[in-house]
Amino acid sequence: MNSNVPDSKKISPFLVFFLIHTMQSGVGILGFQRFIAKTAGYDAWMSIILSGLFVHILLWMMFKMLKIADGDMTSIHTFVLGKKIGKIFSSFFILYFCLFTVAILRSYIEVVQVWMFPELRTFWFALVFHILVIYIVFGGFRTVAGIAFFSIILPFYIAVLFVVIIPYADFTNLLPIFDHSVKELLLASRDMSFTLLGFETLLFFYPFIQNPERSKKWAHFGALYTTMLCIYLAILAFGFFPEAQLQKNIWPTLAMWKIIKLPFVERFEYIGVSNWGLVILPNICICLWCASRLAKQLFSIRQKTSVPAIAILCLIATSLISTRGQINILTDYTGKVGFYFNFIYVPLLFAGTLIAKKVRNREKHT
């Protein structure tokens, strides 16, 4: 099952930083403040730290598993569950990534429709976007990683421009600290984890990293950077909006952009929303790439066939979802699936891997 990846197709370990960070920051980052403030109020920034910590633990587990199984997710499954059952389990992930693609793209299109173009046709935009994604994935994983790299470097100015908000914010909103119970904080950190999802793709692109041992620290840095960015945005939003007003904003990050004014730009959110297209682009590329790679490993379908096929399926699914309610159900569902996979399935699998390793070692000795 462990297919060899030629050296020229691998990426340098330092790019893992961008891959992890870009997968974590998608549409979620535009509106996570409202969810977490719902249960934990303005103490929610502690929940971000908490779920950030969990992410690090999970990353550590993933690297451990990958090292033991020496390969990617499919080889872990084979290692723990055997060939046949492993295959069945792995094939679920094709669906998982399709679900992610649809959820990310549809919610981005919703943002565009609400903020910029109410008449934007979901189908046509999704079609052009999928053609773009196919073009990228056809360039191989190096191209995908390149897009991930630029999607962080180029819109970086937006993160810096948020500084403009600081004079308008009242950070005493955050006080008093610790007026919420531990349970509420834990619940909020569960909500937060939806935003931080995406790092599980590491399990699939791991064989494409040159010198994977050295990529560990970059992966952790990537996750750390996401957590810091979320804390930064959360604290800004908490300072900017009173608690009751925050609950009325579906996308607080976007709403904050409105205050940014330059001599020749009045409403910055137009630029921000358009730019966000570049931010979500690598997410969809990585998801589609993972799905097609799995299809190749499990059913030996050429990626050149599977990528367009999966893209067409996702395109149809994306254009069928039209109302706000449907989108909400979709994102909720995706978030839950992602949560259960990352925070329950991965630790279980980790335990399984350790047991399997013990058993094999004993077999070897006897």
Place this chain on the structure above:
Amino acid sequence: MFNLFKNKNHEKENLDKLLAKSDDFKCIEYFNNKTNVSFTLKFLATLVDSKTIQESVLPYLLEENFKQIEDAKQIIPLADIQLSEDISQIEDKLFTGSVLLTVSGKENKFCFLGARKEIGRNVSLPEVEFSVIGPKESFVESLDQNLNLIRKRVPVKELIMEKLTVGTLSKTKVAILYIDGITNPENVNTVRQRIEDIEFDEITDSSYIVQIISDNQNSPFPQLLDTERPDRISAILAEGKVAIFVDGSPHALIGPTTLVEFFSSFEDYYLNWILSSFFRLIRLFAVVFSILVTPVYVATLSYHYELIPIDLMNTLVASRRAIPFPPILEALFLELTIELLREAGARLPTKVGQTIGIVGGIVIGTASVQAGLTSNILLIFIALAALASFTTPVYRIGNTIRLLRFPFLLFAEVWGLLGIVVCFCFLLTHLIRLTSLGRPYLEPLYPPRMQDLKDAFIRLSFDKQRKRPFLLNTKQPNRFHKKAAKYKKDIEDE
């Protein structure tokens, strides 16, 4: 064996027959009175310098002690004399300007006398890549003269010049230059292999070679840098790149190259690093401005007028009040006008071209604004964008940039700013996927290599340029040895 010999004779007769059809083919028999030997000279009058024959060949053959073909070497004062029995060489030699000498009765032995006529222009000022500071030489059409210019600048034995011939009809000579011990042999092999694989009849210029050996022929981006400056070639050879010269072309090719190299003028190396870095940044800004300004104008005025502050909006509205067209038509109209002017100007002699420029720029521009066809603000933008696209030091990339504007305009018309971002993503992907001789085209941006940024968007001082570009994976990565750590002087130290 006999058959083969007969075949060869047959070949020779065939050649003579074909040649006899051409008027410039001369076959003259002479007789040396002293030794009673009759001999024949065959040559193509258009290729051969008749003065050489008259002054350095005939007098000696007729008056000296010329008995057999081997004597020619001793009596004729020419450097390029070659004795041969190989009939297959005759055609090649005759068509490169040699005179074929045979002694009657012994036709299977012959002698080639080099008497090529050199017609060509002399080394002149660089016109496409002119620089105020620095050498004023540029390449010409003659390969030998060009190689001479390089040899003079890099007088070491490690400079290798390999020669190949391509084109079934043109038999164009192509030279591959690199420095042994620095250049990665992989790059040289790639270039050699690709040039050997060229299947084409008539190669008239290096531009043919660029297009044929490019990694991706369906890309508007040039994937090999072309230059007419010998100083640039010698500098890139020292960096560890490969240069390709084509006979008959005043432009040499450089590979592997990267996108940023197209925006660096060679004059950058003649200025102080602070100044040259500043100019480079200006040029890059000009490129971005040139591509994006009209699409952004169309996007904002078609969809997002809320984006513009109220004061600026007043100015824009005032200038567009009387215009009956949507912004996209207005922009396309002006863009096409500028392209027409450029195309017309490029084909005309300099003096007429200037007149056309004035007529086009001033008369058409003012008239179209006064007639209410276009807004004067857009006119300013378009003129600036056109100006900016001409700041690129390499002519080829300027053309690419002008072309890129049109897809951006279309996307801007369809989806406004979002369309511009989508179009940008397509462009970015294309650039990430592009390679030059198998090396990433977008380096040092992607793959990110901090080390190569020292000579990309900015150019750091020469003492920071110790390492050769990482991109080239050279055999000798250091350009010079670092001096032993100097004692750092304090303020008052001597």
